[in-house]
Amino acid sequence: MPQEKPDLRNLREPVRFKRALTLLLMTLILPGSAQIVAGSKRAGRWAWRVVAGLIAIIVFLVVLALIWRAGTINFLAQPGTLRLVQVLLILLAVGWAALFIDAYRIAQPLTLERNHRLMTSILDGALIFVVVSALIYASVFVNTQRDFVASVFGSGHSSKAEKGRYNVLLMGGDSGADRIGTRPDSMTVASINADTGRTVLVGLPRNLSKVPFPAGTAMAKQFPDGFQWKNCTPNCWLNGVYTWATSHKDLFPGDPNPGETATMQAIEATTGLKINYFVLIDLAGFRDLLNAVGGITLDIGRRVPIGGGSSPIKGYIEAGKNQHLDGYHALWFARSRADSSDYARMARQKCVMSAMLNQLSPQTVITKFQGIASASKEVVKTDIPAGQLGTFTDLALDAKKLPVSSFSAVPPLIHTSNPDFAVIRAKVAEAIAKSEALDKGGSGGDGKTSNTPSSTASHPSSSTSKKPSSTKKPSATPTTPAAGVDDVASICKA
Template sequence: MPQEKPDLRSLSEPVRFKRALTLVLMTLVLPGSAQIVAGSKRAGRYAWRVVAGLIAIIVFFILLGLIWRSGTINLLARPGTLRIVQVGLIVLAIGWAALFIDAYRLGQPLTLERNHRLTTSILDGLMVLVVAGALIYASTIVNTQRDLVASIFGNGQKSKAEHGRYNVLLLGGDSGADRIGTRPDSITLASIDADTGRTVLIGLPRNLAKVPFPAGTAMAKQFPDGFQWKNCGAECLINAVYTYASNHKDLFPGDPNPGVTATRQAVQAVTGLKVNYFVLIDLAGFRDLLDAVGGITLDIGKRVPIGGGSSPIKGYIEAGKDRHLDGYHALWFARSRAESSDYERMARQKCVMSAMLNQLSPQTVLTKFQGIAKASKQVVQTDIPAGELGTFTDLALDAKKLPVSSFSAVPPLIHTGDPDFELIRTKVAEAIGKSEALDKAGSGGDGKKPSTPSSSTSKPTTGTTKKPSKTSSPSNSPTKPATGVDDVASICKA
């Protein structure tokens, strides 16, 4: 039992009042110090040991993060680790609250005048609410993070970087009542340097025809001359690969997501790059995610219709610099087809991706985490394993510091109705080579990787050589055609 201090009635009332306030504030600054001074020294020392242990753990992870950032994030992002942290925060909240209550008791409030006793009670109650409440709220955030990791990042197979790069397939799909990404509306391959995070966005138009598949796959056997069949017409496009594979699951026995598998295979054959992982984004739900982060700011070169196609145009997103867009308007900016071409729309989508990468700060994530997590679970599917979360978070932090470059396989360079896939693979290799050359130049000429990608990077996956591409111009060309290797920032300027 705590050893009580002698009765303090011999002290003047103002002194007793100051003493009571001091004990409460001491508990705020250093938990257990009030007990060391006026109560059970054993309890106070125990509290100090807990505080010292927590400080040591925090310092350890800070130092580990400075030495090995990706590994530290991986460790902290594990559901098991997050569960331990969640329980620890709840226990800490209860223990700290108990110390505040004991500090209030040690101040002998019954010996104080009414107003002073009320002031002390209010201060102590406020401290309990603020400190314990903050810790409980932190525990709910940790629990949300654990739930998010478990629901999105499952137990997928870890995929090693190919020639020093991670290639992540980004699919954006319209969702119906029960279909997410049934026909991808946006197909982009993000090729990320595994050392620096420098990223090249490779855009494939949804109307790319006759796409091949890697030799030996079920789709290559089904379509030896590319994705086409008799009387298929305009439906033989790369964005229909997902639907075809989903409707022919017998070609993919045991595969829970044949649509993604077939699309991934097509992208590998078209670009010549191994696809390590995919991320499937529901574009309709993407609006909620953008709202959760507070929207994005863009330079808009020409006004973009809201609506169009099978529905009337409801309005326009007007041109201008530093235009702030909420989720609704940012989504229409990315997906609108009216009064523009698919290729211009692809450029706008890259601008949205780049804006999210550059504008989504750690502060935004922390302050709006609950909304982001809720939206993300409804928006994102991926096969990136939970154990790789730290690796890609680390690369994303590095990528924020570097310009993003891009290549899009669009007219006039590529005739989408009869593409030259050898030319596409050559241009993809050139884009990656230019990106890697920037890192080599930045390292003073002694970078880890050569300035051009390995010859296997641009090797045709199918071994098929197409005739030179035909040149054609879209009916409504982009403001800045993305037919070469571009800095994304340059094509996103008003």
């Protein structure tokens, strides 16, 4: 039999008003409870089933994240999963709004005095607005995430860790109006321990000459003695590989990224590391990305010019500790060449990378994700597949807890015009070995008490020297950064 509608006219006015408010608040706290108490119990039970199902899914995902964080992020980052979540949020908003409207009907507002009826109507409208707005905003956030993943990350094959490490080539490309195409002026390999996230940054100068290529590749056949030809400088530097390969796409049939592929091959042969993926960041848009995350804070050893070269110097980034830089100033700090060398520029770029790694918290990414995603779609190009997003997010969270070490293939150890690639490969292997020793309990005995790789001398033969090292703090913009294995924090102090 259908449930009879209770007659509330026999109740006192304050009781009817309090009952109306209670039904609305019950719908806010536990959707469907107002229907269970005073309306359609069937509708209320369905609402409770939905709520119970959502709670069960959330609890399952939380437990799964505690057990397998990378896999959970990979699952949640899939465009299909994100689309499903977006649709569910919209349906939840519609259903919850319907329950509020029904709870208002159950309260029989026409039995209330005019002022109480007005207050009940306003409260019901406000609750509907808040709940629906929050869920619709969440659906927009999810859609932005889905669009970001689909736009930035590829759908290609995953690359397995080599000897327990992921090696990701980070390139900063300038593609301004005064340049022909994109040329990566900044090239750094982030070698990441696949278990702990401990990272070594391997910096390679843009003016490295005669770079080799792996045997059997198209580039090795074109340049059997390394990337060079008569009177080629500066076009035959390392950063020229990208442009040359892009202009000779016929050598890379079916490859959508010939410039990146050739550069990765050159760096593999140069460093002895298998490069799993690349990330190309357009420096012209890097400013917007840093602004989206609120900038970074750095210790700056000496002031860095803004401008210079073919344009006048417009000002300076002043020296000092805990200097907060917005996107504009952080970009100039990383790219300025005036009054310094390319090698000092490489050191500053490592400082910016390290600062972003250490200062970008999950809370910052979540609260400012809309801006980050909008900027990143214009700034970042990568072949990391969406299915690996969770793996690298997980490693980045682990890496935040550990110091970053580095090696730069720069003078005086490496003569960029005639480099000794055997020495470069040996030094890269040394840097990685020292980093891995910390995870295995080397040096300090437990992997924790000695968490800063010791600096080596800038020339192999000087490693036996027993001269005490200088106690002077290095500048964030050294004229020539040490060519040995350094803790990045040591070159980013004022």
